[in-house]
Amino acid sequence: MARRIDVTGAGGVRLAAWEFGDPPKTDRTPHGAAPVSTSRTHGTGDQPGVLLLHGLMGRASHWAPTARWLSARHRAVALDQRGHGRSDKPPQGSYTREAYVEDVEAALEQLGLGPAVLIGHAMGALTAWQLAAKRPDLVRGLIICDMRASALGASSQHTWTEWFRAWPVPFATLADVRKWFGEDDPWVERPNQARGEFYAEVMAESPDGWRPVFEPQQMLRTRETWVYDAHWEELAQVRCPTLVVRGLDGELGRAEAQEMVRVLPGGQYAEVADAGHLVHYDQPEAWRAAIEPFLDTLRDA
Numbered sequence: 001m002a003r004r005i006d007v008t009g010a011g012g013v014r015l016a017a018w019e020f021g022d023p024p025k026t027d028r029t030p031h032g033a034a035p036v037s038t039s040r041t042h043g044t045g046d047q048p049g050v051l052l053l054h055g056l057m058g059r060a061s062h063w064a065p066t067a068r069w070l071s072a073r074h075r076a077v078a079l080d081q082r083g084h085g086r087s088d089k090p091p092q093g094s095y096t097r098e099a100y101v102e103d104v105e106a107a108l109e110q111l112g113l114g115p116a117v118l119i120g121h122a123m124g125a126l127t128a129w130q131l132a133a134k135r136p137d138l139v140r141g142l143i144i145c146d147m148r149a150s151a152l153g154a155s156s157q158h159t160w161t162e163w164f165r166a167w168p169v170p171f172a173t174l175a176d177v178r179k180w181f182g183e184d185d186p187w188v189e190r191p192n193q194a195r196g197e198f199y200a201e202v203m204a205e206s207p208d209g210w211r212p213v214f215e216p217q218q219m220l221r222t223r224e225t226w227v228y229d230a231h232w233e234e235l236a237q238v239r240c241p242t243l244v245v246r247g248l249d250g251e252l253g254r255a256e257a258q259e260m261v262r263v264l265p266g267g268q269y270a271e272v273a274d275a276g277h278l279v280h281y282d283q284p285e286a287w288r289a290a291i292e293p294f295l296d297t298l299r300d301a
């Protein structure tokens with residue numbers, strides 16, 4: 001079960017956080033009912049906090065299997081970042097790196113999670129290490145999943161712009177979503193069922209078919225705030241133990257991942273076989289096996 005907790009991010013943007021695990025005994029929500037929206041933070045004793053941050057176009061629910069697994073020994077919360085999931089998507093809002101980092105800073109403080117372990121995928125990983133560099137008092141450990149520290153450049157942004165234009169929206173059915181993103185997308189090298197499921201989860205039904213829950217132009221605005229810059233300097237400022245995880249077929253190459261580990265004062269390395277960019281979605285059991293020893297060391301510290 002996931003319970004929704006609304007938090008207020010930078011500029012007053014409303015963010016939806018989702019706490020996974022058994023509800024507290026004071027919560028009388030019937031078994032099987034819809035998640036409860038509440039502004040209160042429910043403590044879970046001395047369990048260490050974990051905040052999970054999805055990547056660009058993702059949503060908190062993508063972390064559900066990981067968060068449920070974590071909830072046995074942690075207070076696990078996943079955040080819908082601004083412009084994503086059920087959080088606000090202000091048309092004229094700020095989608096800068098600073099705004100995303102300030103949102104997570106506010107979430108940790110309002111949820112009472114810090115010092116927490118931050119687990120981030122792609123863009124969420126960049127946000128996590130930028131916050132760890134800015135507010136070391138709020139972050140006790142960091143897991144970076146398939147995010148590069150080097151600049152991606154203008155050609156990368158152009159490719160993404162063309163990719164969004166190629167989407168055959170609206171999709172008639174969710175099966176069409178799964179097929180296009182898992183098989184027919186010209187940017188896919190080989191069929192990937194997990195990729196199809198990933199994108200099906202970010203679609204919502206509208207009168208004319210299925211469309212993404214985010215605005216593609218907002219995603220491009222978000223992305224352009226990091227693709228032209230390298231982020232090595234901020235990475236080097238992270239002081240907490242950090243695990244860099246890559247899928248063998250992902251976007252983060254082994255050489256760059258190992259250089260990130262070298263630059264990090266407390267860096268460690270792990271890789272997941274038969275996984276692409278969506279490591280935790282492609283190989284969930286192998287992903288959990290890769291991060292569990294690291295999490296154990298943090299609990300024992």
